[in-house]
Amino acid sequence: MSPLAARLAHASLLDRRIDLRFGHRYVGAERGAARFEAHPAVNADLVIVATGARPPQWLGLAAARDTVSVAADGGLAIRSDLRSASHPAVFAAGDCATFIDQSVPKSGVHALRQGPVLARNLARGLCAANGGAPASALAVAAERFAPRRWTLALLNRCDGSAIGAWGPLGFAGEWAWRWKDRIDRRFMARFDQDDEAPGDTAV
Ligand SMILES: Cc1cc2nc3c(=O)[nH]c(=O)nc-3n(C[C@H](O)[C@H](O)[C@H](O)COP(=O)(O)OP(=O)(O)OC[C@H]3O[C@@H](n4cnc5c(N)ncnc54)[C@H](O)[C@@H]3O)c2cc1C
Incomplete structure (x- = not known):
């Protein structure tokens, strides 16, 4: 994501006093502690392991x-x-x-x-x-798949605002949340109307 949007996301997590650990391999939880490879265990009520997508x-x-x-x-x-x-x-x-x-x-x-x-x-x-x-x-x-150069990502901050990333741009605000809400609702409504998957919607 754009460095600007990444900074906004980082600040948002720190504001909520979320303890961030980067680049450590999570190996499991034990007696209220999250365990990592070559890193001290972290006591926590809730651990979110953000690994990115991997195939099964x-x-x-x-x-x-x-x-x-x-x-x-x-x-x-x-x-x-x-x-x-x-x-x-x-x-x-x-x-x-x-x-x-x-x-x-x-x-x-x-x-x-x-x-x-x-x-x-x-x-x-x-x-x-x-x-x-x-x-x-x-x-x-065979036809080739050509990805769009930039795609819009909108992250809900769960406080009535959202962070947006589009190419090198990063932004945040309540308006971004309203934008995301509208896109998500429009996307879901298309499933209600018929069973066909929407083919061309930015999520
Ligand atoms: C919480 C969450 C939020 C997300 N939000 C966004 C977003 O806002 N915008 C965005 O662009 N992307 C988002 N993503 C990512 C997006 O969901 C994925 O990139 C997308 O679903 C990938 O589609 P896919 O069809 O390749 O795989 P999937 O949607 O994962 O579909 C794979 C299917 O294969 C099935 N399957 C697996 N193994 C087997 C098996 N052995 N036999 C039969 N079936 C099997 C699974 O059950 C699943 O239904 C989000 C992902 C998550 C988890």
Whole structure:
């Protein structure tokens, strides 16, 4: 996130007297204390371990069994066309996948936008496979996923205000919370009206 927004988030946590520890590997809780690798235990009533998104362990095991390429973060290694880097007939998208030819953060905004590309590429792949096309023909037919350069992130501060990040910009205020509330409500209302997933909404 932008350094400006990160500073706002940091200040907001410190204001609430939340004890922050960065870069320590959490190994478990014991008798009211959170334990870390190579770091003293921390007594706490509530510990929040913020690790970022990681694909489930079973995916890595299955990929290893089937010799499908896995990226360093455990995600299936894919190219921009959402195909596995090692097996072009394997497709992956969203948080379980890691692009090897571009940088795409794991977030709902990007996962949502990959959906339609995945659907179209699967359809193309199936059509080509039905026609007996070789793997190279499938690769030519595939559409590439191009992430937006900047996406909007709005963090609820739970005090009637929100922090926003958009590219290098960072901002905060009650207006940002009202903005987030409107976006979230509009997003959820689309599920109420029909069962189709919304394809193009910034979350
Ligand atoms: C609390 C929270 C808040 C978030 N808020 C935001 C936000 O405001 N904006 C934003 O952009 N992103 C947000 N994210 C991130 C966003 O939710 C994810 O990036 C997004 O859901 C990824 O979509 P996905 O389809 O790749 O994976 P998921 O939504 O995780 O879907 C994976 C699905 O696979 C299923 N599954 C797992 N294992 C198996 C199995 N063995 N067999 C069958 N099914 C299985 C799971 O049950 C799940 O339904 C948030 C995430 C969290 C946890």
